Amino acid sequence: MARLRIYDLKEHILFPDLKDLLRLLAPGSLQATWTISTVKSSEPGHEWFEATGEGRDELETLAQENARISGTDFAALAEKTHQVIWGEFIGSKPAQPEELWVIIRAIDSTFYEIETDDEGVLKKISATYKDVRTDDAPVS
Numbered sequence: 130m131a132r133l134r135i136y137d138l139k140e141h142i143l144f145p146d147l148k149d150l151l152r153l154l155a156p157g158s159l160q161a162t163w164t165i166s167t168v169k170s171s172e173p174g175h176e177w178f179e180a181t182g183e184g185r186d187e188l189e190t191l192a193q194e195n196a197r198i199s200g201t202d203f204a205a206l207a208e209k210t211h212q213v214i215w216g217e218f219i220g221s222k223p224a225q226p227e228e229l230w231v232i233i234r235a236i237d238s239t240f241y242e243i244e245t246d247d248e249g250v251l252k253k254i255s256a257t258y259k260d261v262r263t264d265d266a267p268v269s
Contacts, residue, residue, distance in 0.1 A: 130229070131251055135241040136260040143238050145258070147218070148207040150233055150241065151200075153253055154220075159200040161220035161230055165191040168215050168234055182211030192216060214238045 137144045151158040165188060167176035178192040184206045191198065198206075200220070213235040220231045231245040242264075243254055255261050 130232075130244045130246050132264050133243045133251060133254050134262045134264050135243065135254065135258045136239070136262065137258045138260070143212075143240065145241065146207075147210060147213045147216075147233070147235065148204070150243075151204050151207050153257055154231065154250060155204075157222070157230065157247075157250075158220065159204055160223055161200045162197055162223060162226055163200060163203045164195055164197050164219040164221075165203075166195045166217045166219070167192050168217050168236065177215035179214040180210050180212065180216060181214070182209060184209035185211075188213070188216070212238065 135145065145153075167178040169176045178189050180188050187206060188210060190196075203218070215237060216235045218233040219229060220233070221228055222230050229245075230247060231243065231250055234242040234244075236242055243250070245251060
């Protein structure tokens with residue numbers, strides 16, 4: 130899978146946020162099934178999930194359970210969330226629920242990492258954001 134990292138800043142704050150990415154990837158993001166989870170460390174037992182805003186508690190509960198939700202429910206929850214500091218969101222297409230479509234990771238409010246084989250997603254990300262970098266190594 131190709132991996133892009135988005136480092137765009139707006140007034141010294143990471144831009145985009147989760148709702149922006151889901152809007153950009155629509156209609157696929159709305160049709161997908163999403164697994165909400167923590168970001169795992171390479172060290173056993175270390176994992177993180179953190180968000181701010183009204184949707185924070187619900188997202189954190191879902192992350193602790195590795196819960197699966199519909200794209201429309203996920204988009205609505207993202208709209209109520211101000212910022213995701215740490216989190217992993219795995220989208221799969223409805224016709225192939227066990228096959229990954231895209232992975233979105235929020236990493237310490239420093240960047241968003243996007244992994245996918247979908248060329249359309251890669252092109253949208255690269256065309257929309259200014260500071261997009263490729264990286265071959267996963268976050269550890």
